[in-house]
Amino acid sequence: MQHRTTISKYIKLSVCTLFFGFVGLQTSAQKIKIDGVAVVIGKNIVLDSDIAKFKQEVELRSEGKVKITDCEMLEELMQQKLMAHxxxxxxVTVSDPEITSRVDRSIQYFTQQYGSIEKVIKAYGFNDLEDLKKELTTVQTENVLIEKEQQKVTEKVDVTPEEVRLYYVGLKDKGELPQFPAEIELAQIVLKAVPTNEETERVIAKLLEIKKQIEDGSSFKMKAIINSDDPGVTSNGGEYTVTKESAFIKEFKEMAFTLDIGQVSKPFKSQFGYHIMQLHAIKGNTRIASHILMQPEVPEDKLKEIKEKAEKIIVDIREGKITFDDAVKKYSDDDTKKNGGLIVNPSTGESKFDLTRMDPAFYARVSDLKKGEMTEPFYDEERSGDKMYKFILMKDRTDTHVADIIEDYVKVQQLALQKKKEETITKWAKEKIKDTYIKIGEDHGKCTFDKNWKKEVSK
Structure with a gap:
């Protein structure tokens, strides 16, 4: 069970992710011609290439800790297809907005990776953007169906404190208690350096000048390459594909859907700075638009002033003149101010960070801190262009340790719940296999499965 649970963890990450749902995309008919069909479940198929692709991904995601055979991989994929069927x-209903949102996130991610949507289309052999969207919609629809069916099957599953205790004792008796990595909880105070009014006016005037030059016939793309602070401008000329469901900032989307084709906007502000935008094309609910981003500069003397202020706050905290919590309320310019400066882990949505999986630069700053200690102020710059000095407090720290039922109750409870859900899904699958059309290809007929996929009669 331990091995199967580990495999399922990485299968879930692989099969139902945006990325690998996309990497394998090709026209279905074309794939079947050049690829063997491993199994058919209902109207769903698993190809031989799917087995190889996801097997490799499981091993990659587990950093080589999990090795899985082709037969084990096939069984995991069959369970996913059984869920979808x-x-x-x-x-199970799937709404257009939730699929569209996932498709847009996929397109946005790969556009960033390849530099432009045209390069993405070319790399994967699609005819055009609509062709790509159609195939992605199929992939994401199946992903959502699987997720919702899993939720439906396990929605009433829960664990009692006694079940958690028995689960823990069982792991302990078998010598299989998990080792939890070192975790830390951090809080910060952020002091942002705000540009002067004169600098902001200079940027707006410059954008108005560029706007007039474009309206007089200058190339928007060339102006963007020369002037824009958007890091993607060198590869895409500032051009983006925009829908109302896409993950672009509100101001960007609103402007794209306000302009007429060829029109250049007035300068408008967002969290990233100041923009002008030109609309190039309207394709149904999609807009093709380019923008130029300019971020007001902050003079060095202003940055020096902010650093000195941060240093003074640290001294006051260390000397007991003010508490860290009160300093957050009084001085911090960041959204974390609302929750006492607490930094949320973007990967989990929680305040705990796995020390071994942190960004290397961030790790270097905080790894040696003891509980209650602070870093010295350091310079940082956000993607939005905001420049700042900040310092970090180690609010809490737990070193690497073997699971303890008291200290780690919530984590053990989550493991016990996950195990019970997996057992529920396994029981569900064994029942559903009986009345589901399943055909396994000859090459995989010799596989030994945990479940009776072959529908063999017990002797």
Whole structure:
């Protein structure tokens, strides 16, 4: 069970992710011609290439700690397809907005990776953007169906404190208690350096000048390459594909859907700075637009002033003149001010960070701090262009340790719940296999499965 649980963890990360749902995309008919069909479940198929692709991904994501055979991989994929099949049977509904949102995130991610949507289309052999979106919609629809069917099957599953205790004792008796990595909880005070009014006016005037030059016939793309502070401008000329569901900032989307084709906007402000935008094309609910971003500069003397202020706050905290919490309320310019400066882990949405999986630069700053200690102020610059000095407090720290039922109750509870959910899904799958059409290809007929996918009669 320990091995299967570990595999399932990485399968879930692989099969239902945006990235690997996309990497394998090709026209379905074309794939079947050049690729063997490993299994058919209902109307769903698993190709031989799917087995190889996801097997490699499991091993990659586990950093080589999990090795899985082709037969084990096939069984995991069959369970996913069984879920997708019965989601349809159970009339699980999938809304257009949630699929569109996922498709847009996929397109946005790969556009950033390749530099332009045209390069993405070319790299994966699609005819155009609509062709790409159609295939991505198919992939993401299946992903959502699987997720919702899993939720449906396990929605009433829960664990009692006694079940958590028995689960823990069972792991302890078998010598399989997990080792939890070192975790830390951090809080920060951020002091931002705000540009002067004169600098802001200079940027707006410059954008108005560029706007007039473009309206007089200058190339928007060339002006963007020369002037824009958008880091993607060198590869895409500031051009983006925009929908109302895409993850672009509100001001950017609103402007794209306000302009007429060829029109250049007035300068408008966002969290990233000041923009002008030109609309190039309207394709249904999609807009093709370019922008130029300019960020007001902050003089060095202003940055020096902010650093000295941060240093003074640290001294006051260390000397007991003010508490860290009160200093957050009084001085911090960051959104974390609302929760006492607490930094949230973007990967988990929680305040705890796994010390071994932190960004290397961030790790270097905080790894040696003891509970209650602070870093010295350091310079930082956000993607929005905001420049600042900040310092960090080590609010709490737990070193690497073997699971303890008292200290780690919540984590052990989550593991116990996950195990119970997996057992529930396994039981569900064994029942559903009986009345589901399943055909396994000859090459995989010799596989030994945990479940009766071959529908063999017990002797």
């Amino acid at each position: 019965h989601a349809i049977v159970d009339s």
